[in-house]
Amino acid sequence: AQTVTQSQxxxxxxxxxxxTLSCTYDTSESDYYLFWYKQPxxxxxxxxxxxEAYKQQNATENRFSVNFQKAAKSFSLKISxxxxxxxxxxxxxxxxxxxxxxxxxxxxGTRLQVFP
Amino acid sequence: xxxxxxxxxxxxxxxxxxxxxxxxPRSGDLSVYWYQQSLDQGLQFLIQYYNGEERxxxxxxxxxxxxxxxDLHSELNLSSLELGDSALYFCASxxxxxxxxxxxxxxxxxxxx
Numbered sequence: 351a352q353t354v355t356q357s358q359x360x361x362x363x364x365x366x367x368x369x370t371l372s373c374t375y376d377t378s379e380s381d382y383y384l385f386w387y388k389q390p391x392x393x394x395x396x397x398x399x400x401x402e403a404y405k406q407q408n409a410t411e412n413r414f415s416v417n418f419q420k421a422a423k424s425f426s427l428k429i430s431x432x433x434x435x436x437x438x439x440x441x442x443x444x445x446x447x448x449x450x451x452x453x454x455x456x457x458x459g460t461r462l463q464v465f466p
Numbered sequence: 467x468x469x470x471x472x473x474x475x476x477x478x479x480x481x482x483x484x485x486x487x488x489x490x491p492r493s494g495d496l497s498v499y500w501y502q503q504s505l506d507q508g509l510q511f512l513i514q515y516y517n518g519e520e521r522x523x524x525x526x527x528x529x530x531x532x533x534x535x536x537d538l539h540s541e542l543n544l545s546s547l548e549l550g551d552s553a554l555y556f557c558a559s560x561x562x563x564x565x566x567x568x569x570x571x572x573x574x575x576x577x578x579x
Contacts, residue, residue, distance in 0.1 A: 441509065
């Protein structure tokens with residue numbers, strides 16, 4: 351069964367600095383999707399970034415980028431120029447292939463604190 | 467704003483009761499997913515509907531059921547509620563349920579006393 355592991359329950363960063371959140375996953379599939387979702391205190395789940403496993407190029411969305419290492423089954427999120435509004439829970443998620451079920455499997459989350 | 471709406475925002479009820487949570491997907495989205503977020507179980511997939519039909523089931527209890535109506539809104543019914551059912555329930559939607567990104571609603575916080 352597929353699993354997603356986030357080994358850092360909490361992380362902290364100074365405003366304007368860079369922080370990297372770790373995520374590893376386990377799967378026997380070759381085609382899948384990976385996501386990072388942000389959950390601020392409002393509890394809304396907000397998509398941060400998405401990566402297709404067949405793409406070698408790492409996804410980037412403004413200050414957010416990923417380091418996708420398919421062989422190592424690693425999918426880390428880098429936040430550059432951290433802002434106070436980045437403080438939230440961050441969840442890594444794996445999406446099963448379309449020919450199976452479409453559910454998202456989530457990690458346990460990393461709470462990111464941003465200090466001024 | 468993801469375009470997915472959920473009502474009510476908060477629900478407080480007693481053990482043994484039954485509640486219905488409602489979700490309206492983004493305009494044009496055919497697929498709806500339900501997730502439960504609790505302190506001890508984290509975020510778990512419950513069930514998926516696609517264009518009115520059940521497509522996938524996760525760790526959904528027999529006391530829970532869902533359906534998707536012709537206008538594509540979905541309802542999650544929770545019955546014989548227990549204290550452990552207290553959680554945040556999310557609905558998400560996608561256009562086709564394939565490789566699309568899931569966009570989440572704001573959630574319904576259920577408290578069972």
